[in-house]
Amino acid sequence: MPRTITERELTAPIALRGADNRLNAAAVGWTRTPLHDTSGIDGRRSWGRNKRWEYWAVTTPTHLVALTVSSIDYAAVHGVLVHDRRTGRTLDRGAIVPFGRGAMLPASLGDGPARARAKHLAIDLEETAEGTLLRAEVPGARIEILAELPAGHERLGVVVPWSKRRFQYTVKDVARPARGRLELDAPELGAPEIVELPLGESWAVLDHGRGRWPYRMVWNWGAASGRVGDRVVGLQLGGKWTDGTGSTENAIVVDGRLRKLSEELDWEYDERNWLAPWRIHGASAELRFEPFWDRVSATELGVFGSHGHQCFGHYSGWVEADGERIELDGLLGWAEDVRNRW
Numbered sequence: 001m002p003r004t005i006t007e008r009e010l011t012a013p014i015a016l017r018g019a020d021n022r023l024n025a026a027a028v029g030w031t032r033t034p035l036h037d038t039s040g041i042d043g044r045r046s047w048g049r050n051k052r053w054e055y056w057a058v059t060t061p062t063h064l065v066a067l068t069v070s071s072i073d074y075a076a077v078h079g080v081l082v083h084d085r086r087t088g089r090t091l092d093r094g095a096i097v098p099f100g101r102g103a104m105l106p107a108s109l110g111d112g113p114a115r116a117r118a119k120h121l122a123i124d125l126e127e128t129a130e131g132t133l134l135r136a137e138v139p140g141a142r143i144e145i146l147a148e149l150p151a152g153h154e155r156l157g158v159v160v161p162w163s164k165r166r167f168q169y170t171v172k173d174v175a176r177p178a179r180g181r182l183e184l185d186a187p188e189l190g191a192p193e194i195v196e197l198p199l200g201e202s203w204a205v206l207d208h209g210r211g212r213w214p215y216r217m218v219w220n221w222g223a224a225s226g227r228v229g230d231r232v233v234g235l236q237l238g239g240k241w242t243d244g245t246g247s248t249e250n251a252i253v254v255d256g257r258l259r260k261l262s263e264e265l266d267w268e269y270d271e272r273n274w275l276a277p278w279r280i281h282g283a284s285a286e287l288r289f290e291p292f293w294d295r296v297s298a299t300e301l302g303v304f305g306s307h308g309h310q311c312f313g314h315y316s317g318w319v320e321a322d323g324e325r326i327e328l329d330g331l332l333g334w335a336e337d338v339r340n341r342w
Contacts (some may be wrong), residue, residue, distance in 0.1 A: 002283035003264035031157035038210035039107035076103035145180035147204035154258035168211030175225040175234025224333025259321035287317035308338040
């Protein structure tokens with residue numbers, strides 16, 4: 001049965017927290033552009049449950065790139081991924097730093113740069129007049145990519161309320177045109193390989209998060225970006241973690257214009273075979289996701305544990321929004337299953 005819900009669109013700036021340091025009920029809703037002030041989600045007044053991150057993923061015809069800068073109060077968790085779709089070669093460097101040392105994150109989206117510093121890892125995310133500059137350096141790779149922000153481009157913001165004390169603000173920003181270069185060590189060539197990202201075929205996606213989470217959580221997230229005919233389409237999907245909250249993070253962006261899907265979608269996939277096709281569906285969507293690579297992650301460090309399958313592949317099917325059915329055929333992106341204790 002369709003699980004449609006009623007969601008409120010917010011159109012003016014608002015604080016995520018109230019004067020009592022708990023969730024501001026008036027902040028619950030969704031936006032087309034970042035409007036929420038998330039200052040105070042920093043561990044100074046409430047320590048242990050604050051989760052802050054900037055995650056960027058970039059898809060190109062030849063490579064997949066991901067950068068993570070995050071603080072979960074008792075640790076900073078960072079990562080740099082470069083996967084060569086042609087050869088299967090993968091560089092996946094991570095760092096966990098006690099008590100969030102070496103991590104700098106802005107109080108609210110756009111307020112300043114995000115930076116990560118750890119042994120053999122440096123990440124810098126900086127807002128510019130053209131968009132967001134993504135730079136990273138780890139042994140084996142140097143990355144410099146501009147995620148362009150076209151005029152009028154809309155970005156989904158959502159507040160997910162579990163309770164007055166546990167809540168999350170997320171911005172999911174899909175289909176950002178990307179350009180730049182990768183410099184990858186290639187001993188077999190005798191010199192670094194330089195990969196220029198082809199504009200018009202390379203896309204960046206942001207997952208910006210600020211909130212106070214329950215200790216255990218399971219989520220699905222899917223996103224994809226690319227051209228469908230003569231239109232630029234970005235797909236944003238989520239599940240499990242928002243179910244029953246009255247909020248969803250489902251939307252589609254067409255030529256920079258966001259169309260909200262106010263429905264809890266059903267996710268079907270085989271946990272014994274992550275590369276088998278996935279199905280994500282509801283009254284507003286019927287999607288088939290066909291993975292070609294599973295990025296497996298597993299961390300166990302006392303109170304902190306994370307297990308995830310981020311499968312990269314292609315979406316086909318349709319999404320119906322604002323009275324229009326939008327057909328998709330081979331849109332490149334990912335779908336994931338993550339289970340955290342944090």
